[in-house]
Amino acid sequence: MKRKISILPKNSIEIGQVSFNNPIWVASGTFGYGTEAPELVDVEKLGAIVTKSITLHPREGNPPPRIVETSSGMINSIGLANIGVDKYIDEMLPIYKNVSTKIIMNVAGTDLMEYVEIIEKIESVSSDLVGFEINISCPNVKKGGMEFGVDNSMTAELTSELRKRTDRLLIMKLSPNVSDIVSIGMGAQDAGADAVSAINTVVGMSIDSNSGKSNIYTTYGGLSGPAIKPIGLAAVHKLYQKLSIPIIGIGGIVSSNDVMEYILAGASAVQIGTANYRDPGTGEGIIDELNQTVENSKWDSVKDMVGKAKLLS
Amino acid sequence: MIIEKTIIQSNNQIAENIWKMQFESPQIAEEYAGAGQFVNILPNDDWNHPLRRPMSIASVEDSTLSIIYKIFGDVTEALSKKKVGDAIELLGPIGNVFTKWDSNVFPILIGGGVGLAPILNLKDQCHVADIDYATIIGAKNSNEQFIDHDPENKIYLTTDDGSIGETGTVMVPLDKIITKIDNPHIYACGPEPMLKAIHDFALKNEIPTQLSVESYMGCGIGLCQGCVINKNNKAPKEHSYHEKYSLVCLDGPIYEAEDIYFA
Numbered sequence: 001m002k003r004k005i006s007i008l009p010k011n012s013i014e015i016g017q018v019s020f021n022n023p024i025w026v027a028s029g030t031f032g033y034g035t036e037a038p039e040l041v042d043v044e045k046l047g048a049i050v051t052k053s054i055t056l057h058p059r060e061g062n063p064p065p066r067i068v069e070t071s072s073g074m075i076n077s078i079g080l081a082n083i084g085v086d087k088y089i090d091e092m093l094p095i096y097k098n099v100s101t102k103i104i105m106n107v108a109g110t111d112l113m114e115y116v117e118i119i120e121k122i123e124s125v126s127s128d129l130v131g132f133e134i135n136i137s138c139p140n141v142k143k144g145g146m147e148f149g150v151d152n153s154m155t156a157e158l159t160s161e162l163r164k165r166t167d168r169l170l171i172m173k174l175s176p177n178v179s180d181i182v183s184i185g186m187g188a189q190d191a192g193a194d195a196v197s198a199i200n201t202v203v204g205m206s207i208d209s210n211s212g213k214s215n216i217y218t219t220y221g222g223l224s225g226p227a228i229k230p231i232g233l234a235a236v237h238k239l240y241q242k243l244s245i246p247i248i249g250i251g252g253i254v255s256s257n258d259v260m261e262y263i264l265a266g267a268s269a270v271q272i273g274t275a276n277y278r279d280p281g282t283g284e285g286i287i288d289e290l291n292q293t294v295e296n297s298k299w300d301s302v303k304d305m306v307g308k309a310k311l312l313s
Numbered sequence: 314m315i316i317e318k319t320i321i322q323s324n325n326q327i328a329e330n331i332w333k334m335q336f337e338s339p340q341i342a343e344e345y346a347g348a349g350q351f352v353n354i355l356p357n358d359d360w361n362h363p364l365r366r367p368m369s370i371a372s373v374e375d376s377t378l379s380i381i382y383k384i385f386g387d388v389t390e391a392l393s394k395k396k397v398g399d400a401i402e403l404l405g406p407i408g409n410v411f412t413k414w415d416s417n418v419f420p421i422l423i424g425g426g427v428g429l430a431p432i433l434n435l436k437d438q439c440h441v442a443d444i445d446y447a448t449i450i451g452a453k454n455s456n457e458q459f460i461d462h463d464p465e466n467k468i469y470l471t472t473d474d475g476s477i478g479e480t481g482t483v484m485v486p487l488d489k490i491i492t493k494i495d496n497p498h499i500y501a502c503g504p505e506p507m508l509k510a511i512h513d514f515a516l517k518n519e520i521p522t523q524l525s526v527e528s529y530m531g532c533g534i535g536l537c538q539g540c541v542i543n544k545n546n547k548a549p550k551e552h553s554y555h556e557k558y559s560l561v562c563l564d565g566p567i568y569e570a571e572d573i574y575f576a
C-alpha cells in the first residue's frame with residue numbers, strides 16, 4: 001500500500017550534526033532491521049528508522065508466550081531476539097547502502113564491555129549508519145540484574161565510554177521504570193549524549209482470568225501503545241525542563257495529534273512503535289497529516305512549537 | 314503480501330458462536346497460494362484493541378475470500394456485528410500452505426474450535442482434486458457443529474458431551490481409523506491441547522503430520538518477533554537465533570509435527 005506525499009523540508013529537524021527530513025521516526029523493535037517493511041510501505045519518507053536492539057551475540061529471546069494485547073496497548077517480553085552484531089555487519093549494513101532513509105542502530109548489552117565491543121565493531125567497518133540509540137533498559141548481569149537505566153552513574157559511565165568511541169549520533173534511550181528519569185537524562189547529557197529518547201516500555205503484567213495463568217512467559221513484560229502515551233508525555237515534559245540536548249518522544253503515538261502533543265511537551269522528534277504492527281505505514285501517513293496540521297496551525301514549523309505546551313499553573 | 318481495503322459480502326452465524334464472513338478481496342485472492350494461509354484482520358478503527366487478528370482463509374473463489382471465526386472476545390464480537398457492504402482492512406495473504414496431499418497419500422483432516430477454516434479449505438481442495446480422505450471435527454457440543462456426522466463418507470464428528478457424533482476428543486475416531494488406512498497423512502488445526510495430542514500421536518506412530526499452529530500475533534509480518542513456537546532442536550548453539558524458536562508468521566503457520574513441540 002503506497003501513499004504519495006510531498007516532503008515539506010520546513011519540518012526538517014536537526015539532532016547533533018545530523019538533519020532529518022522530518023521528525024517522524026520508527027521505534028526500535030517495531031520495524032525489524034528496517035529491511036522488512038519496504039514491501040508494504042515507502043520507508044524512504046520516514047525521518048529515520050531505529051533498528052531493533054542488536055546484541056554482541058545472537059539471541060533467541062524468551063520462550064512463548066511473548067506478547068498479549070491489553071486495553072489500548074500490548075505487553076511484550078521478546079527478550080531481545082536478534083541476529084547479533086557480526087551478522088548485522090555482514091548482512092544488514094550492505095543493504096543500508098541502497099536505502100536513503102537514515103538508519104539508527106539500537107544497541108543492547110548485559111555489561112558495559114558488551115556495549116563497547118558492539119560500537120567498536122561497527123566503527124571498524126564502513127557504514128551509512130547515522131547514529132546509535134542505546135537501550136539501557138537491559139538487566140546488567142554483572143550488577144545483579146539491575147538495569148543500567150535505573151542508575152544515573154551507570155548511565156553516565158556507559159555514555160562516556162561510548163562517546164569516546166564514536167562521532168556518530170549517540171542517543172540514550174531512557175526507561176520509565178525509574179524513580180527519577182530526569183536525573184538519568186542529566187547523567188546521559190553530562191557524559192556527552194547528543195540526545196535522549198523516552199520512553200521505553202512500562203513494566204506490566206497480564207493474567208487470563210479464566211485459566212488463572214499469566215499471559216506472558218516471563219510474568220512481567222513491557223507495556224506499549226496508546227495506554228502509555230500520558231506516561232511518555234510527562235517524561236518528555238520533565239526532561240525538557242532540565243535538559244538542553246534534544247529529546248525524542250516515544251510512547252503510544254498513532255496520529256499526528258499525538259505527535260503534536262509530544263512536540264509541545266518538548267520533543268524534537270518522535271518514534272512510532274506499536275502502531276507499526278497494525279499498519280507499518282502509520283509513520284508515512286502521519287508525515288502527511290503532520291504537514292497539513294502544521295500548515296493549518298499558528299506555527300511556522302515543527303521546530304517552532306517544541307516545548308510550547310501552555311501550562312495552567 | 315498487501316494491505317487491502319475489502320468489502321464484506323456476507324457475515325452469517327453457521328453454528329453456536331461460529332460465524333462465516335466473505336470479502337471481496339481481489340488483490341489478496343490473486344496472491345493466495347493455498348489452504349493454510351491466513352489474513353490479518355483489523356475489525357476496529359479505534360485503538361482499544363491495537364492489534365490485528367490472524368484468521369485462516371477458509372476459501373477463495375475468484376475474488377471472494379472467506380474466513381470462519383469463533384466469538385470469544387470483544388473483537389470477534391465486533392466482527393459479528395459487521396454488515397454486508399461494510400469495508401474492512403485485510404493484510405495478507407500470509408504464511409505457508411499444507412503440502413504433500415495428493416493421491417499417493419490418504420489425508421486425515423482434523424479440525425477443532427477456531428481451527429476449522431484451514432481444514433475445511435483443505436477438505437474442499439481434496440474434494441476437487443478427487444482425493445480420498447477422512448475428516449474429523451471436534452467440538453464441545455452439537456450446537457458448535459455445522460456439518461453432518463457421516464461415518465459412511467468418512468466424516469467423523471466428536472463432541473465433549475456426546476451430543477453428536479462420538480463422545481470425546483478427535484483422538485477417538487483417529488485411533489479407530491488409523492489402522493485401516495494405507496499411507497495416512499494427518500493435517501490438523503485447532504486448540505493447543507488438541508494439536509499437542511495429535512503431535513504426540515503422530516510422533517509415536519510415525520505418521521507424517523502437518524499442524525497449523527495458532528499463536529498470539531503482534532504484526533503478522535515478522536516485525537515484532539512475538540509469535541514464536543518451540544522448535545524441536547535438541548542441540549541449539551550456545552548463541553543462536555531462530556534455532557530454538559520459529560516465527561509462526563514468517564515460517565509457519567504450518568509445521569511438520571517433528572519440527573516443533575508444545576511445552
Ligand SMILES: Cc1cc2nc3c(=O)[nH]c(=O)nc-3n(C[C@H](O)[C@H](O)[C@H](O)COP(=O)(O)O)c2cc1C
Pocket residue numbers: 027028029030052053076078080106135173199200201223224225226228250251252253271272273274275531537539
Ligand atoms: C514487541 C516490542 C519489541 C520492542 N523491542 C525493543 C528493542 O529491541 N529495543 C528497544 O530499545 N525498544 C524496544 N521496544 C520499545 C519500543 O521501541 C518503544 O520504546 C515502546 O514500544 C513505546 O512506544 P509505542 O507505545 O509507540 O510502542 C519494543 C517494543 C515492542 C512493543
